[in-house]
Amino acid sequence: MTISPVDFASLLCSRLCHDLLSPVGALNNGLELLADEHDPDMRARCLELLNESAKASANKLKFFRLAFGAAGGFGEMVDAREARAAIEGLFGENHRVKLGWLVEDTTLPKPAIKVLLNLALIAGDALIRGGRLDIGAESVGGAVEIVVRADGPRIVLDQELRGALTGTSGDAVVTPRAAAAHLVQALLTEAGGTVQVSAPDEAVLLFGVTFKS
Template structure:
């Protein structure tokens, strides 16, 4: 029963995180529709249409990313083409603030590997508070899939609680909506018999690494 309650609580925290991320673009859609209803000036109506289009695109990009990063990615079977992950990440950082370097040559990756890759990429990208370069690599080696995410920019800040969640040092009761995804990534990798490594605090470059044994795939 405790495990069930914990699972429900975690699901609630993760849902809160996703709703928070979607609130801004969905709210902008609503605002745009309200403006359209009262506006008669052609130029202003065009601006409203531009706002609606941008908000709809942002909402769709986030939903595509969340489907792969947090959902079951139905329709892909046991493995996912890495290109789908690349498109999802590009959509999340479509503003151009973060430049993506993609170094994945595999034709297919297990769903777990894709889920880990996407979440680490999102955490690293968000840590580039003034933008920068986000490099992502993944490679299958005998018995293991290795993932590396590297973030570099003018200002790199990884929330200490996110770091703790990834490192497995988050104190009891410290799990919250903003740390739920990081906690989930570590839990999935550890359950698979793998490991996650992080660069030390204070480094000018943020590095995440994950190794996932094949038996988990």
């Protein structure tokens, strides 16, 4: 499927706005409650909730800036620690998803970092009831190999995301929730890479990517 740059930018912006709506809305509600609340204990709780919402908003912005935007600088390589910090900020704070980081390279090509982050986003969202998310990557013989594994009591990767990832969506309409998957496919197509996705009936969700560094 071919999507115009304008439509693709719209998809990414819609996805970002969707993910920020909840924590930003919580900030607004918390401020309204704080304005009308006079009990010291309740005010302290409101401030605690405001702090949590502000931190969640900041973490999401940092993640999407690196996954979708130009964070990491304009060089060809990006510090892998930035990707780890972004993923930990997105998933690590709520303790719903346990993270395993298996990346030894100190830097990776920018396209590889973006693919890794977006696959982590998709896999983490697929863990409906939480679970474990393992992320590995290494440079081998002029290529970068990435593996993302999600394991939990319930894993849901719907056909839209699966089709967008593998480039088999056909003429189906791409919605904002599939923006990350479409970005992965676009990056791999540009780099001459490939992606493998585990079968729907597998007990775990597994993504495997290889492309030239």
